[in-house]
Every structure is written in C-alpha cells, then in structure tokens.
Amino acid sequence: MKSWYHSWVAAIRIARRDAWRFKGRSFLVLAMIALPILGVSAADLTLRSADLSTEESLERKLGAADARVSDPGMGGTPIYQLPNGESNAPVGNFDNKPWPEGSTDVRKALPAGAKSLTDSTGAGKLHTAHGLLNTEIRELNSSDPMTKGIMVMDRGRLPLKADEVAATTHFLEASGLKVGSTLMARGLDLKYTIVGAYELPDALETDQVNALPGALLAPLNKALEAADLPGTEATTTFLVDVSDGFTWNMVKEVNTKGVMVVSRAVLLDPPADSEVPLYQTEGWGTYENSAAADAAALAVAATVIGLAMLEICLLAGPAFAVGARRSARQLGLVGANGGDRRHIRAIVLASGLVIGVAAAVVGTVLGVVLTLALQPVLEESFGKRFGSFDVRPLELLGIGLLAVLTGLMAAIVPAITSSRQTVLAALTGRRGVRRSSRVLPSIGLIAVALGATIAIYGSLMTDQFIVVAGGSAIAELGVVALTPALVGLFGRIGSILPLSPRLALRDAVRNRGRTAPAVAAVLAAVAGTVAIATYAASQDAQSRAAYTPQLPHGAVSVMLDEAGGRDVPAVRATVQKMLPIDVRADVDRISVGKTSCSMYDGGEGCGRYEVIVPRANECPLWVSDPAKPDEDPSEKFTLAERRKLNDDWRCKTDGRSGEILIGDAKLLKVLGIEDPAAEKALAAGQMVSFVKANVDKGGKVAIRLITDNKAADEAANLGKEAPGEIKSFTAHEVAGAPDAYGVGLIMTPEAVKTAGLATVPYGAYYSTDKLPSSEQRQRLDSELDKTGSNVSLNIEDGYTSENDIILLALTLFAGLVTIGAAGIATGLAQADAEADLKTLAAVGAPPRVRRTLSGFQCGVVAAMGVVLGSAAGVLPAIGLRLTERRQEMAFYERALDEGWGVGSMPHVPILVPWGTLAALLIAVPLGAALLAALVTRSRGSLSRRAAI
Incomplete structure (x- = not known):
C-alpha cells in the first residue's frame, strides 16, 4: 500500500513538472477541458440563482402579507381551488346550466380580525x-x-x-x-x-x-x-x-363564499392531495411526468454529456499522446531504473489527472466570476431579478470531477500505448513497425450497421424520436471507431497529389494516433451541425409552404378599434405621409349599439353583428341537432361517408365567414382581386362575398344585429340562436374563392346607409410602390405611438425564415471546431515531425515548403472530418423527419375517419441545406489550410544534435 502511494506521488510530481515545462501544450489541453466546465458551472449557478425559492417568490407576490385574496368572478358561487391558487372551478355541475358569473364582496368573506389592503x-x-x-x-x-x-x-x-x-x-x-x-x-x-x-x-x-x-x-x-x-x-x-397565518382550512372556508386565496402558509406547507377537494372531482387530478418521459429526458441528457466528453477526449487525447512520445526518453529511463509498466501508465495518467484538476479549478472559478459579472446583464435580459446567489458545492464538485474524469479518459490510450514500448525503443526513439488493429474497425462497422438499423426502424415503424436519436448516436460512434481505417483509405489518393499535399496525407496516414482523434472530433461536430441544419432547413421549408400571408406582398393595413374611430383619420393620414403609398383604400366597420364601443366590447350598451351561414352551406359533419346539442354530429355517418364528406367544399373551409368591411373598388385593387363583376356589383350597391358559404341559393347574405351581448352569449351556451334583427342583402359571390386575406364581405358606404346601418371609421388598406424599408417602418411606428392609440399595423413582407441565423451560427460553430481540431492536429504534427522538417531543409527544400506542408496538413484533417461528418449527419435528420411525417399522416388519417375536416394532406419535406454543406465541405477546409499556412513560420529553429 505504501509503495503504491509513493509511486503515484512520484508520478504526479513528474506530470506536474512536465506540464509546467511544456506550458503551450498544457495550456491548450487545459483550455479544451476548462471551457466546457466554465460553461456548465456558470449555467448551473445562473439557473440555481434564477430559480427562486418559495419564500423569495412569495415575498414578491405577497410582500409581508399572509395571503392575497381575489374574486374569481363567479358571483359568490362556492368554488374549489388548487393550493397554489392558479386554478379553480365552481362546486357542482353546470353542463346544462349557465356558467356562474358576476362579482362578490371579498371583504365580507375575510376571516374575523383580518387586516386587508x-x-x-x-x-x-x-x-x-x-x-x-x-x-x-x-x-x-x-x-x-x-x-x-x-x-x-x-x-x-x-x-x-x-x-x-x-x-x-x-x-x-x-x-x-x-x-x-x-x-x-x-x-x-x-x-x-x-x-x-x-x-x-x-x-x-x-x-x-x-x-x-x-x-x-x-x-x-x-x-x-x-x-x-x-x-x-x-x-x-x-x-x-391574519394573526396565525392563512391555513388550508381557512382557505376552504373562504372558498365556500366564492373567493380565491393564495396563502403563504399553504404554499410553504401544501396539503396532501387527498385534502384538496378539486382533485377529487371528475376531470381533475395531479399531473406529473411519466417514468418513460423522465427516462427519455435522462437518456438525452446523458447522451449530450457523453458526446461532449467524447469530443474533448478526442481533441485532448492526441496532445497527451504526443506529450508521451516527447517524454519517451524520460519514460524509458524510468523503465531502465526498475520501473514497470504500472509506473509508466501512472505517469501518463497523472498528466491527465493534473491537467483535469487544474481545468476543474480554473473552469469553476471562472464560472463563478463569469456568473457574478453577467448577472445584471442576464437579469435585464430575462426581465426579472435573480434570488440569492445560490452556490451548490456538491453540484460544482460533480462538475469539477467531470473535468478530472475527462482528463483521465483522454490520457488512457496514450498511457497504455506508452507502457507497451520496450525500454530500448523508448531510449532510442525508434517506434518500430506497427500494424493497425482490426478489432476497432470491426466494432465500428458493427456499430454503424446496428445504429443505422435502429434509426431506420425508429423512423419507419415507431413514433419515438428517442429511438431514431439513439440509433443515430450509435451509428456516429461507429463511424468514430472506423475513423483510423477510413483515414487509411484516404491515403490511397496520395499518389495523384503534388509533393506538399502528398507529404501531408502520408504523414496523416502514418500517424493515425493523432490524426484519427482529430478527424473524429471534426466528424462529431460536423455531424451534429449537418443533422441540425438538415432538420431546421426541412422544417423551414414546411413552414414556408404553410405560411399564410395577411396581405399581398408589400401591402399595408392599419386598423384602430377604439373610441368610435375618432383617431382613424389622423392615423390614415400618417401612414399615407410616411410610406411610399400607391393606392389607399379607406374602410369602415358596422357599429351596433354605442359608437364608442369596440368590436368585441361586451360592456353595457355595446353590441355586435354576425354573418348567418345558411344551414344548407354548413358541413354536415359539424351541424348538431338542436334537440341533442351534446351529441357529436359526425357519429351519424359511417367511416366511408365521413371520408367522402371531407371532399365536400363545405367541409374544406375553416368554418369562418370572414369580416365585413365597408369600402369601395379600391379595396379590391389593394387585395389583388381582379374581378370586373365584383366592381360592378359594388357600384350597383350589392354586397361582395369571398366566402362561398355566406351566400344562399337565392344569392342573398343575411346578417344578425345583436344589441344585447349577454343575452346572445347565454343563448349560445344553451345551443340556441342569438336574439337580434336580421337584415338580408343581395350579394355577388367572387368565383374561385380567391384569398381575400381574412376579408369575407365588402359593402359600399352607400349600401350600408341605405340599409339603415351605423358605421364608424375603422382603418385603411394600402398598396405600396416598393416594400417599406426598416427606417421607414421605425419612423412610422414612432409617429403612430404619438397618437396614443392602440393601432394595429401590418406590413406584409412575406415569409421570414427564423432558421437563417441558426444555420449561420451552426456553420460558424462547426467551422470553429473544425479549424480548432485541425489546428491542434497540425501543431501536434509539427511538434511530432520536427525531425522530418529539418531533413527536408537539409536536402534543399525551400522555406515555403514548411508553410505549405503545414497548411495542407491542417486542410487534410479538416477535409476528412468534414466529408465523414456530413455523411454521418444526414441520417438522423432524415430519420426524424420520416418519423414526423408518419405522425402527421396518422393524425391526418384519424381526422379523416373522425370527420374533423383537416383539408389537404400534410406536407413534410426533407431538404438538405446545400449552402451549409458547401460552406463546410469547401470553405472550412480551405480556410483552415490558409490559416495554418499563414501562422506557420517558414524557417524552423536550429537545435543541437541529440546525444546518442
């Protein structure tokens, strides 16, 4: 035991001395390990500090009070509530009765002796x-x-x-x-x-x-x-x-008077579920994540952490390997003086331990400093103050141990390799003839086949994304294991290359111990980038196809629904003045009741109108029997009848009648509707309809004027028609049901006046000479803000992709990782092959050969990693999209069977982002090569001949 302890103490001392002697290499490895630790520790501290404790949250909501009491608006009807006060329901069944509403006197419900504010x-x-x-x-x-x-x-x-x-x-x-x-x-x-x-x-x-x-x-x-x-x-x-706190029994007592409570005592000590009456009612219960969902989330987190550690190990491993080779003579001396393989392994592993501990300390300290420095910025960004600075020592210790474990894992392979060298080979610096192992490529090939099979099965046979993701991860790890063999295959094209790239490729193939990990690191980063980019580009294509414009491209609309349209003329003029307007079409709206009411104002004296869709134009799947309002109308039809009705034009609409606007033929022009018959109909005082369902067989459109919103809502709850005067108009139906951007009907001001309807100014539609610039929009927003009105402004500039920045960020991330990994491999190659470079200089090679060779060494590693990563990254994205396609098709088929009227088949495209791939395949390796060539010195430093 004592010998074991002393041998490890000596190994750590040697590793610490070597780390200090070779500061550049040590700093490089330390930075690679410490940066993730910095990020994770800062994220942990930030999330813990941002997550308020119950006491801190209550202080912000209740202050120093014991409770906050409110009226849920149920007219004093007894209620049940959740302990946190976030939801409530009236006591009893109100399925066939009007829902309770109205106010109650909260003060009368308070406990005796309570002080209120x-x-x-x-x-x-x-x-x-x-x-x-x-x-x-x-x-x-x-x-x-x-x-x-x-x-x-x-x-x-x-x-x-x-x-x-x-x-x-x-x-x-x-x-x-x-x-x-x-x-x-x-x-x-x-x-x-x-x-x-x-x-x-x-x-x-x-x-x-x-x-x-x-x-x-x-x-x-x-x-x-x-x-x-x-x-x-x-x-x-x-x-x-209250004197002794607002207990749960007091909360339930107050609930009987129709009042809701958020209590400090209840939130600090919640009652059991069995003591909560709301949980005992039908349709309520406690909802928690299922065990399967928790397991899936844990599996995803473990996979992400595992891949991150693998990435670090792949980048740091070659550095330890080169360090071990540079210290081969020292390790040989240990063996010559009686040290066995255990001691050699301990010295190399101690290098990983020393660097890992240093990275853990540096990363954790910097994480704390970074969190404290960025806390005000993050608080402003999140829009709320954090709680107390919450440091969890055990969590930070676990994060630090992750760095130590990563350092040890990165040093395992170099330690085993170094311990297998003979003392003579270590002292003379001869590496001997080594053959590539066939075990690792075999395992990699099996993993690729297995992972691809699982991913294909998951995308074609199941609805579980985790299956596709898991299979793709296994396949990617298999490609990583195959990397040494694939690097050897790349070497076969060296015979057709010029001198410098041929030397670079030969050096990469001969030294697979440092080339393969760097290529694998690039592969992993590029594969993840390509997978996410392919998935994002496919989703973007789907969103673009599903995008519904609000107006024709470049058109503008401005609406103001308040104060009886008093500010509408000023708003119209402001838009006319600030934007490059071509055609302006002013619109009004029908007003029922007080003119000061908005369209959806339910206050006293306010009303509304509704378009009456003829019963013959309603989809039979949606029309319920007034005598049986609770019966599902689609159940009257067989499966074949429901599928047939889904092709009926009445069931292909969304059921909306559209908005009635008061305007003239200019509105048709702005909306891009070219129909001379519609212009003639407006001139003749007729109504123009863009929704086929609005017009009955006699060519009429009927609207109901509702003067009592409350009575109309009560009738709707009972399945009855709302009371109100009905007016009928001759209408022209625009053929082909063009897209009118939410406008259902148009009437001229003269036709509305003839019908005896009241109108108020509503807004305007505009077509523009060119799409307004960002500066013009900002100036317009500033001018509209000065009116103090709630103006609804819409400028249609078409579909805007939110993934462009994501794709750019992913490309930059993959490029940085690629250049970093390739640069590490190049630096290690130069340190490892210094003798070869001096030989080239000795035989007369010009100085630029050193710079050119360095550039091609970096470019070769980057190119191999990008090519393999691009191929590996497409698989998971395609699998996930196929899974989504199956899910949406299953929902579509179910909707057809149930008679929901879902319209057209789902469109789930699979799109490869060729722009991102081109940047990765061409620009990144070329950029890496040029950067390496620029930072490499043309001449190497002279050194004394090594003693034999």
Missing part, C-alpha cells in the same frame, strides 16, 4: 416627453409594511399624497420623464408629481405607475366616461394579514 390595477394612456404611452396604473398603499418586497425602491420615495405617484424605472426610461416630473393622463386634467422610481423584481420591463388608492383610476374613469371614451376596467385583489 386593496391592490387595484388598470391601464391608461399617460402623457410622456414623446407623446402618449399605454401604461399600467396601480393603486396600492406601498408605504404600508404589508407591501414590503413587492416594490423595490431605486430612488426617491413612495407616494404619500393623492397628487403623488411613483413609477417603474422602465417607464421613466421609455417616457423620457424623471423623478420630479409632472405626469398627466389622457382625458384627465389632474396633475401628478413623480416622487420616486421603483422596480418590480419579477417584471423589470413593466411600464407602471403607482398611486394611492382612489387617487388616479377613479378620476380617470370618470373623465373618460364624460368624454364618451372607453374606460379602464380595474382588477382589485386584497392583501390580507
């Missing part, structure tokens, strides 16, 4: 230095101790008077205001002074101002109602403080 939130447009900004308005007495932790003051103080407000730092940055500025709301003459700036730790990018209860929201609503403008609907919750 109102927290109301609404929205309004506030005047800023630039114009108007839609801002969240909060009324909370933030100076009360119960609110501590909800708002964090940055500067100034909290509001103490009715004419004072505090604002978030993000609002002050966006508005151009500062502490001490005067603030006014649109439509309200009152002035408020900003006395402080604060931030919401969970929502740093929120534009919010805080006032005392009743100081801003109530006066603003009153002023807006007086101006016949839509008011702001405030949501009020209550912070509650």
Whole structure:
C-alpha cells in the first residue's frame, strides 16, 4: 500500500513538472477541458440563482402579507381551488346550466380580525416627453409594511399624497420623464408629481405607475366616461394579514363564499392531495411526468454529456499522446531504473489527472466570476431579478470531477500505448513497425450497421424520436471507431497529389494516433451541425409552404378599434405621409349599439353583428341537432361517408365567414382581386362575398344585429340562436374563392346607409410602390405611438425564415471546431515531425515548403472530418423527419375517419441545406489550410544534435 502511494506521488510530481515545462501544450489541453466546465458551472449557478425559492417568490407576490385574496368572478358561487391558487372551478355541475358569473364582496368573506389592503390595477394612456404611452396604473398603499418586497425602491420615495405617484424605472426610461416630473393622463386634467422610481423584481420591463388608492383610476374613469371614451376596467385583489397565518382550512372556508386565496402558509406547507377537494372531482387530478418521459429526458441528457466528453477526449487525447512520445526518453529511463509498466501508465495518467484538476479549478472559478459579472446583464435580459446567489458545492464538485474524469479518459490510450514500448525503443526513439488493429474497425462497422438499423426502424415503424436519436448516436460512434481505417483509405489518393499535399496525407496516414482523434472530433461536430441544419432547413421549408400571408406582398393595413374611430383619420393620414403609398383604400366597420364601443366590447350598451351561414352551406359533419346539442354530429355517418364528406367544399373551409368591411373598388385593387363583376356589383350597391358559404341559393347574405351581448352569449351556451334583427342583402359571390386575406364581405358606404346601418371609421388598406424599408417602418411606428392609440399595423413582407441565423451560427460553430481540431492536429504534427522538417531543409527544400506542408496538413484533417461528418449527419435528420411525417399522416388519417375536416394532406419535406454543406465541405477546409499556412513560420529553429 505504501509503495503504491509513493509511486503515484512520484508520478504526479513528474506530470506536474512536465506540464509546467511544456506550458503551450498544457495550456491548450487545459483550455479544451476548462471551457466546457466554465460553461456548465456558470449555467448551473445562473439557473440555481434564477430559480427562486418559495419564500423569495412569495415575498414578491405577497410582500409581508399572509395571503392575497381575489374574486374569481363567479358571483359568490362556492368554488374549489388548487393550493397554489392558479386554478379553480365552481362546486357542482353546470353542463346544462349557465356558467356562474358576476362579482362578490371579498371583504365580507375575510376571516374575523383580518387586516386587508386593496391592490387595484388598470391601464391608461399617460402623457410622456414623446407623446402618449399605454401604461399600467396601480393603486396600492406601498408605504404600508404589508407591501414590503413587492416594490423595490431605486430612488426617491413612495407616494404619500393623492397628487403623488411613483413609477417603474422602465417607464421613466421609455417616457423620457424623471423623478420630479409632472405626469398627466389622457382625458384627465389632474396633475401628478413623480416622487420616486421603483422596480418590480419579477417584471423589470413593466411600464407602471403607482398611486394611492382612489387617487388616479377613479378620476380617470370618470373623465373618460364624460368624454364618451372607453374606460379602464380595474382588477382589485386584497392583501390580507391574519394573526396565525392563512391555513388550508381557512382557505376552504373562504372558498365556500366564492373567493380565491393564495396563502403563504399553504404554499410553504401544501396539503396532501387527498385534502384538496378539486382533485377529487371528475376531470381533475395531479399531473406529473411519466417514468418513460423522465427516462427519455435522462437518456438525452446523458447522451449530450457523453458526446461532449467524447469530443474533448478526442481533441485532448492526441496532445497527451504526443506529450508521451516527447517524454519517451524520460519514460524509458524510468523503465531502465526498475520501473514497470504500472509506473509508466501512472505517469501518463497523472498528466491527465493534473491537467483535469487544474481545468476543474480554473473552469469553476471562472464560472463563478463569469456568473457574478453577467448577472445584471442576464437579469435585464430575462426581465426579472435573480434570488440569492445560490452556490451548490456538491453540484460544482460533480462538475469539477467531470473535468478530472475527462482528463483521465483522454490520457488512457496514450498511457497504455506508452507502457507497451520496450525500454530500448523508448531510449532510442525508434517506434518500430506497427500494424493497425482490426478489432476497432470491426466494432465500428458493427456499430454503424446496428445504429443505422435502429434509426431506420425508429423512423419507419415507431413514433419515438428517442429511438431514431439513439440509433443515430450509435451509428456516429461507429463511424468514430472506423475513423483510423477510413483515414487509411484516404491515403490511397496520395499518389495523384503534388509533393506538399502528398507529404501531408502520408504523414496523416502514418500517424493515425493523432490524426484519427482529430478527424473524429471534426466528424462529431460536423455531424451534429449537418443533422441540425438538415432538420431546421426541412422544417423551414414546411413552414414556408404553410405560411399564410395577411396581405399581398408589400401591402399595408392599419386598423384602430377604439373610441368610435375618432383617431382613424389622423392615423390614415400618417401612414399615407410616411410610406411610399400607391393606392389607399379607406374602410369602415358596422357599429351596433354605442359608437364608442369596440368590436368585441361586451360592456353595457355595446353590441355586435354576425354573418348567418345558411344551414344548407354548413358541413354536415359539424351541424348538431338542436334537440341533442351534446351529441357529436359526425357519429351519424359511417367511416366511408365521413371520408367522402371531407371532399365536400363545405367541409374544406375553416368554418369562418370572414369580416365585413365597408369600402369601395379600391379595396379590391389593394387585395389583388381582379374581378370586373365584383366592381360592378359594388357600384350597383350589392354586397361582395369571398366566402362561398355566406351566400344562399337565392344569392342573398343575411346578417344578425345583436344589441344585447349577454343575452346572445347565454343563448349560445344553451345551443340556441342569438336574439337580434336580421337584415338580408343581395350579394355577388367572387368565383374561385380567391384569398381575400381574412376579408369575407365588402359593402359600399352607400349600401350600408341605405340599409339603415351605423358605421364608424375603422382603418385603411394600402398598396405600396416598393416594400417599406426598416427606417421607414421605425419612423412610422414612432409617429403612430404619438397618437396614443392602440393601432394595429401590418406590413406584409412575406415569409421570414427564423432558421437563417441558426444555420449561420451552426456553420460558424462547426467551422470553429473544425479549424480548432485541425489546428491542434497540425501543431501536434509539427511538434511530432520536427525531425522530418529539418531533413527536408537539409536536402534543399525551400522555406515555403514548411508553410505549405503545414497548411495542407491542417486542410487534410479538416477535409476528412468534414466529408465523414456530413455523411454521418444526414441520417438522423432524415430519420426524424420520416418519423414526423408518419405522425402527421396518422393524425391526418384519424381526422379523416373522425370527420374533423383537416383539408389537404400534410406536407413534410426533407431538404438538405446545400449552402451549409458547401460552406463546410469547401470553405472550412480551405480556410483552415490558409490559416495554418499563414501562422506557420517558414524557417524552423536550429537545435543541437541529440546525444546518442
């Protein structure tokens, strides 16, 4: 035991001395191992710090209060709720009854002796230095101790008077205001002074101002109602403080009065599932990841970690191998002085141990420093503050041990190889004649065949992505094992090459111990890149085919659905002025009820219209029997009848009737619809329909005017028709059902006036001379923001791929790994073949040969790795796409059988990104060769002749 201990101490001392003597090689290996450790440790610290504890989360939501109580809007009907308060349901069955709704008095439901504090939130447009900004308005007495932790003051103080407000730092940055500025709301003459700036730790990018209860929201609503403008609907919750905490029994007691609670005590000590009434009702339950899903996720994580470690080992292994060869004489002396193979292996393994420990320490320390340095930036990026800096020593120790293990694994093969050398060969520097082993290529060939079989089976016979991914990983590892043999095959083309590339290829084939790992590392990186790039390009082609434009290419639309269209003329003129407009088509909308109501406003006095689709035009698969509203209409048909009905034009639509716009023939021109008959119909006062289902057999379109939204909703819940006046219009159906970009019907202003319908300005459509530039769009957005209105602006510039940047990033990543691995192999080759380079110089080779040879050595490694990696990377991508195609086809067939009306067959293309492959196959090896040639010195340094 003592001898074993002392031998390892000596081995570590020798390894530490060698690492210090050869600093360049040691730093290279240390950096390769430490960089992943730095990234993983920084990610661990960041995720742990960003993941708030229950106490920290409660402090931001509840402050110092015991609970937050709210009205779920069920009119006081008893409810069941989840312990975390995220969901609730009324007690009882409401399948055939109106769903409970309405407000309740929350204060009456609070326990006796409880102290409460109102927290109301609404929205309004506030005047800023630039114009108007839609801002969240909060009324909370933030100076009360119960609110501590909800708002964090940055500067100034909290509001103490009715004419004072505090604002978030993000609002002050966006508005151009500062502490001490005067603030006014649109439509309200009152002035408020900003006395402080604060931030919401969970929502740093929120534009919010805080006032005392009743100081801003109530006066603003009153002023807006007086101006016949839509008011702001405030949501009020209550912070509650009780003497002994808000227990689960108290929560259930409050639930009986129709009130919901988020309790500190309950979240810190949740009740058992058996004590939660909501879990006992039908259709509810606790949902957790299945064991299979957890196992699959674990398998994916293990695969990623394993491949990352393999990549590092493949890059670091040759460095240890060359280091062992450079220290062969020293290792031979150990053997000559009585050391056996165990001691030789221990010395080389100790090199991996020393570098691994150093990498673990350096990577972990840098990870901590990087996390602390980037935390403010990450918090701003995530939009929320992290919790306490959470350091898990065991996790960091595990990450560090991963570095040590990687270093040891990278040194295993060089250690075994070095220990097998005889003392004489080590002292003389002779390597002897070595034959390639046939075991590893055989194993690799078997792994390739097995992995490919599993991947093909997974893509054709199962729906499990993990099967395809697992088979592809096995096949890739098999190709890695085959790499030495494949490098030998590449050597056969050397006879047709000029001198420098022939020497480079011969050197790569002769020294497969350092060439094969570098090629395998490039192979692994390129294979992953090609797989992801092929999958992303295929998905991009699918998304491009499925893309639905909102307008013709280059067209613009602007809509404003508020305040009765009061600001629409100004918005129309602004767009006309700021963009290169060709044709402008103004549109209005039908207004039912108060003109100040928006289209979807359910407030008092507000109504809506709906297009009545004739029953004969409805898909039979979707039409239910009024006497049996709960019966699935598709069940009345056989499987063959359902498949046949899916080809019926009535079942190929999406069931929508489209929007009615009030406009003229200019709108047809902007939408790109060339139909002289439609223009004549508009001129004759007829309605134009782009949806076939809207028009009955008599050529009429009927619309229902609903003046009572609440009554209409109740009728819909009971399966009845909504009450309302019905108006009928003669319509022209545009043949061929062209794409009208969501517009279902067009009427002229004269036809609407004749029908006695009220209209309000809605917006405009524009065609442009050319697609607006980014600068023009920014200026337009700035001008529209100054109006203070919620303007909906749409500029159609066609499908925009989100994968272009991903493909570029993948190409750059693979290129960097390729150049790095090839550069490592080239540097090791130069260190290993210094004697050969001196021989070339001695026989008269010009200095440029050294530079040229270095470039070709790097290019050869890069080219071999890229070619093999490209071939290996296509397999998993094709397998995954075939699996997705099978899944979508299965869903499509099921939809046909069930009568869902899914339309056309799924389109799941497989597309190879030839641009990315070309960059990898041509640009990367060429760039690696040129870079290596540029950084290599033309002349080598003179050295003394080694003593024999």
